[in-house]
Amino acid sequence: MDILPLQAGDWAFVGTNWWILMQGLYVTVLLTVGSLLLGFLAGFPGGAIEVYGRGPLRSVVRGVGVLLRGTPIVVLIVLFFFGVQWPDIGAVPLGGLLPLPAFEINGQALLASTAALGLRSAAYQSQVFRGAIRSIDEGQLEAARSVGLSKLEAVRHVVVPQALRRSIPGFQNEFTIVLKDTSIAFAVGLAELLTRGFELFTQPAGQTAVVEIILTVSAIYFVLTFLTNRTLDRVENRFAIPTGE
């Protein structure tokens, strides 16, 4: 077994085509942010409903969560792309920010991918929040109720601020997973980072540069993950509750 040699010429190929990867990165970031946001907006209330809700609403939220977590993400994306009638928003123009040349992506693929990744993320984020909410002791809620706050006010002012802080590590995890899973949008032809890398090494001139391209793409994912985790560490420290130690 030989390891393919890395070649200066192939690195040069990556260099001259860097903007194609940057366009992919742009889409990857867009997809990650969109999915995490959708995941948060649906997942946070979902987690709260799992703890405080009752009756059919809670059962539905739980059931949908189990279903979403139990389905492979590639299946979800394909299902959302081919199985849902998305409004035809045509091609979405992106880029054009110097030095990134303008380009277009398939709007329906973007919607389907964001929906699939976002809803699946919501299903996982709801579990992060559910655990965080449960970890706040009942007594604080009772104390808030005892001064006359309604249950909703008590949850909002006492449980939510503490639960959000405790969710940061779980959220970090979720960020890392969603960022890397955006590459599955490859399956519906969305021009995200990995898809762009693939486009490059299927060009005649790129055929010997497969390893160089994949290494570059991996490095980009790694740097993004690293920087974001660092940022979230900072956020966590910034909002940490003083313990007096």
Place this chain on the structure above:
Amino acid sequence: MARLLEFDDVHQAFGDENVLRGISFGMDRTDVEVVIGPSGSGKSTLLRCVNRLTEFDAGDIRLNGESVTAMDVDALRRRVGMVFQGFNLFAHRTGRGNVTLGLTEVRDIPSGEARRIADENLARVGLSGQADSYPAELSGGQKQRVGIARALAMEPELLLFDEPTSALDPELIGEVLEVMRDLAEEGMTMLVVSHEMGFARSVADTVTFLDDGIVAERGPPEQLFEHPERDRTREFLGELDT
């Protein structure tokens, strides 16, 4: 005139366990009533029925003649303060923040004014210097005093204390009892579950011995402690001494 607080044949069961089996007694304004009794006798449940953290099954509890079950529950709780054995401070808020939450959210007081009222009440419990400290930075005695300030700031008509010193190291009990003693002197009406005999003797107007969900004996502290009428009371007091 109606009494400040009146228990009228209050019953409460959890499953098939009858925890309160017909409690009746009353308190007037400025009274301090201490409730004692063995573990599981229903003391906490009794207090929790007053502000409806526990919704009782039967009988009635009246505040100024008005049935608590007929009141809006949040309005009732605004009028009846509670201090917990485990402090239950809001961990993410400073001492001051613990006090202001009820002021801004329930009494609709603007935040600047709420801070001023909070600081006043923290001073009242001897914590002027700790307004900016978070619960985790405070000693147990300080935490409990924040808990008292938090309840006081709502200007309640009645304060409920559920074993306010039993989670404290012995050397920290005194500072909390001191604050409670001051409140009693200022005329605060207090219903206190506590086994601090010195406090009960010197501050309580009446002591109630709760046993197995009923008021087994009730009277002024000197009578109940020195000349209990019932064997059961004597037996329980004997256990406390040892």
